[in-house]
Amino acid sequence: MNLAALESEQAVIGAALYDPDTCDVALERLRPDMFFEPYHVAAWERIGLSRRTGSPADALVVTQALAGHPAAEAFGPGYFTDMVDKAVLWSVASHIDTIADRAVRRQVQSLAKDIASRCDDVLDGSGDLLLAELERGAADVARASGSASLAIPAGLDAMEMLEAAWRGDNRGVPVGLECLDRVTSGIRQEDVWVIGARTSMGKSVFGLNLARAISQKGRGSMIFSLEMPRREVQARLICDLAFERRRAFPDCPNPNVRYSDILQGRSIKDQRSLANDGARALASLPMVICDAGGLTIDDIRVQALRQMRAWDRAGVARGCVLIDHIGLIRPVKKGDSKAADTADIVNELKSLSKAIRAPIICLSQVNRGPEGRQDKRPTVADLNWSGAIEQIADFICLLYREAYYLERSADRGDRDSAVFVENKLELLIQKNRSGPTCNLEAWIDVACNAVRDNEVSLSDDRSRHG
Incomplete structure (x- = not known):
């Protein structure tokens, strides 16, 4: 599986530069480190800074801000403008999910590779220590990705919850x-x-x-x-x-x-x-x-x-x-x-x-x-x-x-x-x-x-x- 999701990153950045409301939604779901391409990471950081300070966040502003980036010449001056021209707002939610999913997969893959590479070295701590590091790393990944979880409708299963309450199922454990x-x-x-x-x-x-x-x-x-x-x-x-x-x-x-x-x-x-x-x-x-x-x-x-x-x-x-x-x-x-x-x-x-x-x-x-x-x-x-x-x-x-x-x-x-x-x-x-x-x-x-x-x-x- 391709864990880069470059097309989704381009789609989200283009939509964010095109529509401020879409930009705010995407910023709530995605952090810069969730992007794979370093140039996209820098662009998302700049977009977030612009929205926080109330300054414009458009293709021209981002292009000028990243003019000194090592990859700026390779991508060209019209890179972000092309993204805006191709922006499709109705599919942004799906692309956001894809970026978040690939980010978690890359983190899990990196963690697993690190622990696996140390399993053959019997002098590198104990097995329990490696297991503890694996669990701690997994907990860190889960905590970091928590901001990407979707909210649940308030009325979902409301009647079932109420019936459970009348039965006393919602009571806690006696102390x-x-x-x-x-x-x-x-x-x-x-x-x-x-x-x-x-x-x-x-x-x-x-x-x-x-x-x-x-x-x-x-x-x-x-x-x-x-x-x-x-x-x-x-x-x-x-x-x-x-x-x-x-x-x-x-x-x-x-x-x-x-x-x-x-x-x-x-x-x-x-x-x-x-x-x-x-x-x-x-x-x-x-x-x-x-x-x-x-x-x-x-x-x-x-x-x-x-x-x-x-x-x-x-x-x-x-x-x-x-x-x-x-x-x-x-x-x-x-x-x-x-x-x-x-x-x-x-x-x-x-x-x-x-x-x-x-x-x-x-x-x-x-x-x-x-x-x-x-x-x-x-x-x-x-x-x-x-x-x-x-x-x-x-x-x-x-x-x-x-x-x-x-x-x-x-x-x-x-x-x-x-x-x-x-x-x-x-x-x-x-x-x-x-x-x-x-x-x-x-x-x-x-x-x-x-x-x-x-x-x-x-x-x-x-x-x-x-």
Whole structure:
């Protein structure tokens, strides 16, 4: 197959120089690097510049602008004028599709040749590394060609969508907290959830509980732990599952298992039995942990795509990707500042969720703003990189534990009263595309890595909603 499509390039350039409206449509679909002929690349760059600056974009302007191009003499002074004379507007859409298609094919061909040429060299990295580079390159090609995808009519399948909604098919996957499921209807495919809090408020506890609950629905959950090693994540999940098992048997004499006891090898016999049950439960869940440090958003995309495909082959539904936490994702290219780098990373999260067709749960740090206020409950403005997060997130929940501050108070009365609220966790929902923004209350045991519904507040909520 001829991957150049020179006739289509000539047809599109001629039509763009002839008709401004056609030019604008073509500029939205095609970038200069999608053209094969270098002279056409330079012409398209000039046409785009003219349209952006409001200056004329005709054959004479382009010819004069490219007079110094190495190929100008070979193509001749009447090259673009001939294109305009032969312009046919009704066929432009087909030529645009052809140019975009050939551009993707050339990129895929180049990527495949590069990887294939290195396959024979066993010293050039590992097979897994080559596969990762291939997947990363394919993701880059797909992302770059996304601007060429056609929009879908708004009314297409509208009745089918509505019927599915009445059946409840549009509800998301339950996240293990009934109070949260009531206001979100669960987490949906391609959602981006952001969980923010100050240090030691329970972000990791909360995030791991959500991932565990989703996996218990038979859906695969992938955890990118960029801070904690895998053993600590395992210990936390075991404690959470052991807590769940003990809760199912209220008369069980075994005390709850704390993850610090597991990490330090400090336990009593009854705790070991309960922890063993938690470990067996964890082994049965479709859940994987990646604790590699220094990952970029592209690294996360490649590994997540590979894992999702593996689950597809095994017949496991896609569950979620948990990232702990946003601030530790390494930028692909270093920018002017850490804030700019992380803002770029945050902006990539939505495209990542679409690429893997699964929701993403991101943990994020809250800055020191609440420490200087009397009411220390955080707001969206207290999130690091709050502007970028607020723009892309479908759901933002900030966590607050009053006990954290009472335990550290200089007032002895405050420290003594901390015991009365030690299990109280406030969920401050700041953004919710699927429902209301509100404040909820849950029950938490940080030492056991357990977050559960607060039965008192849940019963009040049920009475209000019938």
